[in-house]
Amino acid sequence: MDVTLSTTIFLSAGLFMGWSLGGNDAANIFGTAVGTRMVRFSTAALICSIFVILGAVVSGAGASHTLGELGAINAIGGAFAVSASAAFTVMMMTKRGLPVSTSQAIVGAIIGWNLFGGIDTDISVVTKIISTWGITPVLAAIFAMVIYWIVRFSLEHINIHVVRVDKYTRYALVIVGAFGAYSLGANNIANVMGVFINVSPFNTLSISDTFVVTDVQQLFLLGGIAIAVGVYTYSKKVMLTVGKSIFKLSPISAFIVVLATSIVLFLFSSEALYMWLTSRNLPALPLVPVSQSQAIVGAIMGIGIAKGGRNINSRELLRISSGWVMTPILSMVISMVSLYVLQNVFMQTVIR
Amino acid sequence: MKIFQDRNKELEIEMDLYLNCLQKGVMTFNEGIKDFMDDNEGQFDERIKSIIELENDADEHLQTLKFILFRYNLMPDLSADILELMDAMDDINDIAKDVLLGLYVERPCINPDHRSDFKMIAKYSRKAVETLIKGVRIYLTQFRTIEDYVSKVYHFESEVDTLLYNLKVKIFSDKDDMNFPIKMHERYFAQEIAKLSDIAEDIAGKLAVFRFKRSL
Numbered sequence: 001m002d003v004t005l006s007t008t009i010f011l012s013a014g015l016f017m018g019w020s021l022g023g024n025d026a027a028n029i030f031g032t033a034v035g036t037r038m039v040r041f042s043t044a045a046l047i048c049s050i051f052v053i054l055g056a057v058v059s060g061a062g063a064s065h066t067l068g069e070l071g072a073i074n075a076i077g078g079a080f081a082v083s084a085s086a087a088f089t090v091m092m093m094t095k096r097g098l099p100v101s102t103s104q105a106i107v108g109a110i111i112g113w114n115l116f117g118g119i120d121t122d123i124s125v126v127t128k129i130i131s132t133w134g135i136t137p138v139l140a141a142i143f144a145m146v147i148y149w150i151v152r153f154s155l156e157h158i159n160i161h162v163v164r165v166d167k168y169t170r171y172a173l174v175i176v177g178a179f180g181a182y183s184l185g186a187n188n189i190a191n192v193m194g195v196f197i198n199v200s201p202f203n204t205l206s207i208s209d210t211f212v213v214t215d216v217q218q219l220f221l222l223g224g225i226a227i228a229v230g231v232y233t234y235s236k237k238v239m240l241t242v243g244k245s246i247f248k249l250s251p252i253s254a255f256i257v258v259l260a261t262s263i264v265l266f267l268f269s270s271e272a273l274y275m276w277l278t279s280r281n282l283p284a285l286p287l288v289p290v291s292q293s294q295a296i297v298g299a300i301m302g303i304g305i306a307k308g309g310r311n312i313n314s315r316e317l318l319r320i321s322s323g324w325v326m327t328p329i330l331s332m333v334i335s336m337v338s339l340y341v342l343q344n345v346f347m348q349t350v351i352r
Numbered sequence: 353m354k355i356f357q358d359r360n361k362e363l364e365i366e367m368d369l370y371l372n373c374l375q376k377g378v379m380t381f382n383e384g385i386k387d388f389m390d391d392n393e394g395q396f397d398e399r400i401k402s403i404i405e406l407e408n409d410a411d412e413h414l415q416t417l418k419f420i421l422f423r424y425n426l427m428p429d430l431s432a433d434i435l436e437l438m439d440a441m442d443d444i445n446d447i448a449k450d451v452l453l454g455l456y457v458e459r460p461c462i463n464p465d466h467r468s469d470f471k472m473i474a475k476y477s478r479k480a481v482e483t484l485i486k487g488v489r490i491y492l493t494q495f496r497t498i499e500d501y502v503s504k505v506y507h508f509e510s511e512v513d514t515l516l517y518n519l520k521v522k523i524f525s526d527k528d529d530m531n532f533p534i535k536m537h538e539r540y541f542a543q544e545i546a547k548l549s550d551i552a553e554d555i556a557g558k559l560a561v562f563r564f565k566r567s568l
Contacts, residue, residue: 036428152568159494162434162566163367166427167360250429252568 022230055185112335137298
């Protein structure tokens with residue numbers, strides 16, 4: 001292992017990104033459940049942390065690979081600048097109250113690195129990634145509508161006592177919360193640690209012939225732990241805000257939103273599913289880190305449409321969408337500026 | 353580690369027991385009115401004892417129900433509606449007990465010609481409350497069909513209003529002013545007996561609104 005003080009400092013940008021993801025995106029998963037006190041924060045935080053780490057370590061490679069195709073950052077200084085720029089953009093947009101995407105921020109920052117280094121950006125990969133920004137909310141809306149209709153039909157036609165519905169909803173919120181955390185870890189670890197893959201300071205650990213922990217998995221474990229720390233230290237306040245003010249959802253609607261979001265994130269990160277579909281010549285979704293915020297907005301819209309579409313606030317939707325356009329552009333510009341500063345002021349290698 | 357404080361079953365049972373107490377209460381009320389009108393004093397006294405016990409039991413179940421609901425934060429999105437509903441229904445046994453105790457203490461002199469009308473008012477009031485209780489049970493399980501019960505409660509309440517009006521006309525049709533205090537006393541109890549259906553109507557109105565919150 002080659003972990004020095006400088007690599008620790010450089011990795012800190014990724015860890016900050018992970019912490020921020022744990023504080024904000026994890027809150028989206030359990031926000032309503034905790035905000036309405038359907039699930040205790042301690043339970044939510046524990047489940048969230050375990051499953052985020054599991055998702056990151058077990059299934060995090062697929063989406064990270066696509067980010068690598070976009071720009072194989074080959075110097076840890078460059079990775080630091082890219083990661084820090086994305087994190088800074090997310091922070092700025094969050095301050096403006098926009099549900100911003102870490103995926104878009106990191107993509108913008110990587111393109112910034114390509115431009116700064118004069119490296120050609122693979123347009124097909126960019127197209128693939130940008131197409132997912134449109135597909136994600138649409139897919140989440142479709143899933144949310146279908147799940148909404150199934151749940152509504154079940155509640156109206158199966159005579160379940162309201163008290164038992166409450167009990168099942170609590171179980172369902174915990175189960176989809178775990179699935180959501182797993183999907184978040186699998187898909188969004190690429191945003192946290194993806195840019196450090198080519199400059200990983202870790203070496204592969206072979207505990208036995210069958211149990212090998214690769215350097216990338218160690219990196220993802222570190223990122224997963226950063227997310228878990230974010231969950232424990234920062235998400236409670238965000239969960240209470242999400243649960244009580246921003247998205248005023250009933251516990252059952254929250255279940256639908258989280259499930260639809262989690263399915264979308266899972267589809268964009270499951271290598272096994274991708275292989276299964278492509279081996280049968282079926283169309284598969286690309287393995288790309290997608291935005292959980294976009295998926296959530298899409299899922300909430302889906303419920304709104306399923307209810308008749310009367311409560312959709314088009315102006316607010318436009319404001320949120322403008323954030324989605326601004327994020328990658330802003331992140332790209334900040335990335336180029338910070339790479340310039342790091343290279344010319346702090347004399348660090350940002351590209352080899 | 354126990355993830356959930358599973359009090360749901362307990363709450364479901366308490367709700368059921370509470371509604372059972374109200375159901376028995378309104379039946380006892382109806383039988384009590386019949387016994388009073390038929391001068392079955394021994395049985396009427398038994399009805400008084402029963403209604404007091406049922407009212408106490410209902411109060412206990414309501415307290416337990418409230419405690420479980422709030423202490424364990426069950427059904428956070430519906431708890432306020434359910435509590436409002438259950439609290440409002442508590443008036444049913446209170447009124448039933450007050451009317452029977454009133455009859456026991458004040459012993460109003462009911463004109464024998466009017467007794468069947470009193471029994472009819474009590475019967476339709478009972479029907480209104482029983483339909484309401486069924487509606488509440490349906491609200492808790494199969495809420496789509498609530499409207500049927502709500503409209504039936506309105507129907508029974510309107511029947512009671514008609515019966516009450518006709519009885520009042522009968523009471524005051526006799527021009528003998530000497531019996532005026534007796535007439536007023538009769539009218540008072542007729543109105544008190546009819547009150548049950550008014551309460552049922554009020555709660556049915558709430559139920560019709562709560563039904564929309566129950567749907568997704």
